[in-house]
Amino acid sequence: METQLARAKTVSKSTSKLSSKTLKNVLTISLFIAPALIVYIVYVLYPIVSTFIYSLYDWDGSSAGTFVGLHNYLNLLGDSIFWTSLTNNTWVVLTSVFVQIPLGLIMALMLFAPIKGIRFFSSVYFFPFLMSTVAIGLLWVFMYDPINGVINKFINLFGFENIAWLSEANTALIAVLIVVVWQFAPFYMILFKAAIVGIPEELYEAANIDGANALRKFFHITLPLLMPTIVSSSILAIVGSLKAFDIFYVMTGGGPNHGTELLGTYMFKQAFINFNMGYASAIAFVMFFIALVVTILILIMDFYRKKKGAY
Amino acid sequence: MKKVVSILSLCVVLLLAACGVNGGSSSSESASGQSGSGSESEGKKVLEFWHIDPGEKEKIYKEAVDRFEKKHPDVEVKMLRIPNDAYKQKLAVAMSGGNPPDVFHSWGGGWLKHFVEQDKVLDITQNTDFEHFNKLALNNSTFNDKVYGLPLSMTIDVVFYNKEIFEKYGLQPPKTYEEWLTIIDTLNENDVIPIALTNATKWPGAYYLMNFASRIEGPELFDSAYNRKGRGFDDEGYVKAGEYIQEMVERDAFNPGFNGVPYDEGQGRQLIYTGQAAMMDMSISFLNNVRQEAPEFEEKLDFFVFPTVEGGKGDQTQIGGATGPVWSVSKDSKNSDLAVELLKELTSTETAQNYTDRTGSLTGVKDIVPEDPFTKRFYDVVQNATHIQMPYDQTLPPEIAELHKDTTQAIFGLDMTPQEAAEKMEAKAKEVLK
Numbered sequence A: 001m002e003t004q005l006a007r008a009k010t011v012s013k014s015t016s017k018l019s020s021k022t023l024k025n026v027l028t029i030s031l032f033i034a035p036a037l038i039v040y041i042v043y044v045l046y047p048i049v050s051t052f053i054y055s056l057y058d059w060d061g062s063s064a065g066t067f068v069g070l071h072n073y074l075n076l077l078g079d080s081i082f083w084t085s086l087t088n089n090t091w092v093v094l095t096s097v098f099v100q101i102p103l104g105l106i107m108a109l110m111l112f113a114p115i116k117g118i119r120f121f122s123s124v125y126f127f128p129f130l131m132s133t134v135a136i137g138l139l140w141v142f143m144y145d146p147i148n149g150v151i152n153k154f155i156n157l158f159g160f161e162n163i164a165w166l167s168e169a170n171t172a173l174i175a176v177l178i179v180v181v182w183q184f185a186p187f188y189m190i191l192f193k194a195a196i197v198g199i200p201e202e203l204y205e206a207a208n209i210d211g212a213n214a215l216r217k218f219f220h221i222t223l224p225l226l227m228p229t230i231v232s233s234s235i236l237a238i239v240g241s242l243k244a245f246d247i248f249y250v251m252t253g254g255g256p257n258h259g260t261e262l263l264g265t266y267m268f269k270q271a272f273i274n275f276n277m278g279y280a281s282a283i284a285f286v287m288f289f290i291a292l293v294v295t296i297l298i299l300i301m302d303f304y305r306k307k308k309g310a311y
Numbered sequence B: 001m002k003k004v005v006s007i008l009s010l011c012v013v014l015l016l017a018a019c020g021v022n023g024g025s026s027s028s029e030s031a032s033g034q035s036g037s038g039s040e041s042e043g044k045k046v047l048e049f050w051h052i053d054p055g056e057k058e059k060i061y062k063e064a065v066d067r068f069e070k071k072h073p074d075v076e077v078k079m080l081r082i083p084n085d086a087y088k089q090k091l092a093v094a095m096s097g098g099n100p101p102d103v104f105h106s107w108g109g110g111w112l113k114h115f116v117e118q119d120k121v122l123d124i125t126q127n128t129d130f131e132h133f134n135k136l137a138l139n140n141s142t143f144n145d146k147v148y149g150l151p152l153s154m155t156i157d158v159v160f161y162n163k164e165i166f167e168k169y170g171l172q173p174p175k176t177y178e179e180w181l182t183i184i185d186t187l188n189e190n191d192v193i194p195i196a197l198t199n200a201t202k203w204p205g206a207y208y209l210m211n212f213a214s215r216i217e218g219p220e221l222f223d224s225a226y227n228r229k230g231r232g233f234d235d236e237g238y239v240k241a242g243e244y245i246q247e248m249v250e251r252d253a254f255n256p257g258f259n260g261v262p263y264d265e266g267q268g269r270q271l272i273y274t275g276q277a278a279m280m281d282m283s284i285s286f287l288n289n290v291r292q293e294a295p296e297f298e299e300k301l302d303f304f305v306f307p308t309v310e311g312g313k314g315d316q317t318q319i320g321g322a323t324g325p326v327w328s329v330s331k332d333s334k335n336s337d338l339a340v341e342l343l344k345e346l347t348s349t350e351t352a353q354n355y356t357d358r359t360g361s362l363t364g365v366k367d368i369v370p371e372d373p374f375t376k377r378f379y380d381v382v383q384n385a386t387h388i389q390m391p392y393d394q395t396l397p398p399e400i401a402e403l404h405k406d407t408t409q410a411i412f413g414l415d416m417t418p419q420e421a422a423e424k425m426e427a428k429a430k431e432v433l434k
Helices: A002-054 A071-077 A080-112 A118-130 A133-143 A150-157 A169-197 A201-209 A214-242 A246-251 A263-273 A277-307 B002-039 B055-071 B084-096 B109-117 B135-141 B163-168 B177-189 B203-217 B220-226 B236-250 B267-273 B285-293 B295-300 B336-346 B349-359 B373-384 B398-412 B418-432
Strands: B045-051 B075-081 B103-106 B153-162 B193-195 B277-283 B301-304 B318-323 B326-329 B387-389
Touching (some): A002 A277, A071 A277, A080 A118, A080 A169, A080 A214, A080 A263, A118 A169, A133 A169, A169 A214, A169 A246, A246 A263, A263 A277, A263 B084, B045 B055, B045 B336, B055 B075, B055 B336, B055 B349, B109 B135, B135 B318, B153 B163, B153 B373, B163 B301, B177 B193, B177 B236, B203 B220, B203 B236, B203 B277, B203 B318, B220 B236, B236 B398, B236 B418, B267 B277, B267 B285, B277 B285, B285 B295, B318 B373, B326 B336, B398 B418
Parallel strands (some): B045 B075, B045 B103, B193 B277, B318 B387
Antiparallel strands (some): B103 B326, B153 B301, B153 B318
């Protein structure tokens, strides 16, 4: 009993000693953190706060704005184009998560399949990701051309009529989403490829001894061990698609009739074409807020998944 | 140990302070550096001059600048070309950042007016020689009877057509809308696309709405609607213009998928060059495109002025046009007197003559007759014009201008009835134009 007490005392002493030591270290640590922290504050936190402040003003960008409180946000809720943009953004998110990532995974798995010349394809698959978005956009605008486009010539071979891909609101969104998938699936392929390399060979050997077939091996070894990569890819995909802008701007500019309008393109129009900086800031802040909430939700879900004992 | 820590913390504080001070001072330094360059650096006064045109036009500006520098040996002009797409944003940011160029490019109209209203543009009425400029062109940069910009160039929109195709099917350039429809039907029967339209960019389609509205109700309609003098953008004339457009769309007058085809990339022009399409309503800069992209096509090229409509108040002497470049001086300029002198050189008779002869464009300067026979025909159209309608999207304030282009595109796409589009425009006009 006595010895236990004594031991407890020494433990508490050593922890208090430790904590005072850490306290001293705090300064050293903060010294090392400082450069990154300052950059983070100046280029991330400060713009977020100032965007929110701008969003409370009716401001055209150069003259002094008038304070309007949450009026911009109220207008936003009644703005049908905003809701169209949000719906379109949701489509981008859904395609990224449920088409891009699975496709990336399939491509990564194919790279490990015993097919001759697969190394060649590993480079070919990766090409789209290396190209500049503007170049990709222009390239596909030509390919989608309603009369002389390669894609229409191709579907003509199968007896289909020409489709004016980028000219109707409903086909335009699909057409651009195809390009988005084409461009970004290779990125997830590389992530998954790296993760698959990291899975220990022993697990597969053990599964072989147990007589597992390829499908079981995939669902019981590969997929669970890839889960962390899938989670982080999802976050990247979701946040990336919420702030999507460039390819849509280049290919359709949000048209026709707002059929491919995104929060990003709508914000750009309000800010730099209509000079409604306050309103544009409100859109920007809503984008930030949605991305924040979604990311937090994913992290919470991941936390509980890990708690349940998953890898 | 304690000493080390305190020294370290002191260092951190100093570092932070240094960063802060440095950041602050460096920005103010660059600002003063910029304005310093505007006043006097190395004993020479510096004027900053922003424009957007590459190639031959840039050379002509450069020559004008050289002439200016010869007359003013103590001044150095810094020319900066900013690509068209980025220009509007860049100038808007420079203006609001309080660091604008001394002389800058614009297209006159609502966009320039936006900056005038913010008190960013110098009033140059006193220095303007009204006799020197085409009045219709100068009007586009005159607000409340004050001149804020001098137009070097102007353009008009006409309907270009392929002579060879027209001859082949025995067609004559139409004078009226009815004749135009007959031509469209004939071409469709012969598997030629009647009109090439590249409406992803939205402004090519807007030509039709503006021209129809002007043919139906005369140019007074827009002036009245814009200046809120009784009539509105929901006027019967606008609804009818939209109906004409939709009638053309339903007659397959345009290439399929026109709302998704951008102009600059050139697919639309390709349809004309290859003879797949017979006509295109475009600004006269199209001639330049032809000369650069398909010089052999020029001999087949001809044009007619937008046809009239039955019972319409407008006629073919009322044409659609635009100005640009329009040169202005920013109010914050340190050497505004010199900047105005530069403006005069940039719109001098010599510059204008060079401009029209070497780029096949028209100028905003009076009595500059183009040498080129094709351009001369455009010049004659302008000489006979009783009214030049500047594009709505450059005249109206940006927000409503954008709506005008969006609704017009929707009319073309049959996504919106002309009535709905007109009501939307009027609702926005009530909100924005007071």
